[in-house]
Amino acid sequence: MQVVADPLAELRDRTSEKWPAFPPDVLPLFVAEMDYPLAEPIAEALIAAVRRSDTGYIGPDDDVQRAFCAFAHRHWDWTVQPDRVTTTTDVSVVIVEALRLVIRPGDGVVINPPVYPPFFDLIPKASGRVVEVPLADEDDRGLRLDLEGIERAFAAGAKAFLLCNPHNPLGLVHSAAELRAVAELADRYGVAVVSDEIHAPLTHSDATFTPYLTVSEAARRHGIAAHSASKAWNLAGLKCALIVTAHDAMAARTATPPKEVEVRTSLFGRIATAAALSSGDEWRAGMLSSVEASRHLLGDLLREQLPDVVFRQPHASFLAWLDFRQLGWGDDPSARALAAKVALVPGTEFGTQGRGFVRLNFACSPEVLTEAIERLATAARTA
Structure with a gap:
């Protein structure tokens, strides 16, 4: 059974880095924190x-x-x-x-x-x-x-x-x-x-x-x-x-x-x-099931709405390394993403090889992930 992400309204009550770092109209898919509830045994x-x-x-x-x-x-x-x-x-x-x-x-x-x-x-x-x-x-x-x-x-x-x-x-x-x-x-x-x-x-x-x-x-x-x-x-x-x-x-x-x-x-x-x-094995299995479902959803959304973004699916973690270079969003596409109300990590933070890339955290609900890609796609269409 998959672990279900908490609703956005509840998530915004959290005080960890992910939630107060940006205004509430921004979807925070940057820092490596998951949106899932804490495992009950913990x-x-x-x-x-x-x-x-x-x-x-x-x-x-x-x-x-x-x-x-x-x-x-x-x-x-x-x-x-x-x-x-x-x-x-x-x-x-x-x-x-x-x-x-x-x-x-x-x-x-x-x-x-x-x-x-x-x-x-x-x-x-x-x-x-x-x-x-x-x-x-x-x-x-x-x-x-x-x-x-x-x-x-x-x-x-x-x-x-x-x-x-x-x-x-x-x-x-x-x-x-x-x-x-x-x-x-x-x-x-x-x-x-x-x-x-x-x-x-x-x-x-x-x-x-x-x-x-x-x-x-x-x-x-x-x-x-x-x-x-x-x-x-x-x-x-x-x-x-x-x-x-x-x-x-x-x-x-x-x-x-x-x-x-x-x-x-x-x-x-x-x-x-x-x-x-x-x-925590049972919770971890459910979390991984959710993460893998989000990974595949992200691939589908990118193919449908941002086909010029290159995404090599990861086989560990809940982090996606996205190549925006064909979109022409410059060395730091995260700046354009933030203007579209989606917070991502600049690829340049990972070394010069990250120019034109961003890192996206997909350990979130399908609704949040879908909305984030829709916002980015709208920004790409209106550029």
Whole structure:
């Protein structure tokens, strides 16, 4: 059974970023927040915590670690040891702290634009240097990791690879073969891989997610994975993410940051994450059914009303990467979209490769999505 989005009138009572950022006549399809109601097991766990006044600091509890290990085994056939999972506030913190462990100041860190905008800032925060290896555009296969470009960057001295797996904003699910190839290259050149896997639980039914740390012994030796329930269960405001390792040596390295990195985890975030991973499967299945229906609806609407907009359907997440270049809306089509009362993310935020693109969030009701595309189509006709 699909999860149904809340009505717009109720959504506008929310105070998270998506709703007060623009006037009420604008449809906000920008930030990665879903319009679906919170999963009931999560709501119940949080309400119970409030009722017992359980609002203090996190204590010595491994519920989240055990819940994640069970979830990983259940959905990805991945055996994770609970003592190799540590919590912190969010995936951005995981990335910065992981990079600080594996690079020295000034070392190059590879990323694959167009990619999640904070990557460009998190690397310098960890004292690294951004090395761009854009995704390769293969006509028959679409955008993919440029393995030859990655090898050149490794050979030139880059010391880490910040991998987006699945890839945001494209919803690209990297194959096991591609990830094994990355692991072989990283092992050959002595490169550490930090794999941001926050969108992994949002992989669609027509794709298979492969955790980076499962592809080879080499990947386990040099890899660190970042996980969180925040995207798949809409928990970004509750602040809990996971640092995951799969090798004794790397587990020892991730134990060296100050204890404060772990204790800054929100207690509510930890409670909600444990509930999501242990009791949120039914809600997640319904959410993914709704997301996939919206994905197909978006494709239909674009073909009918905006045929010049290129849309390669994602196989993970609820985010669409839309190419407006044939419409002639300039480097930042989101400006024209906003004039049409639809808020989208400028493609340029994801790197120079995003000129002429936008990112659209389709985790909303069919009515909202239809209205948004109709507004954009009207703007295109009247330009």
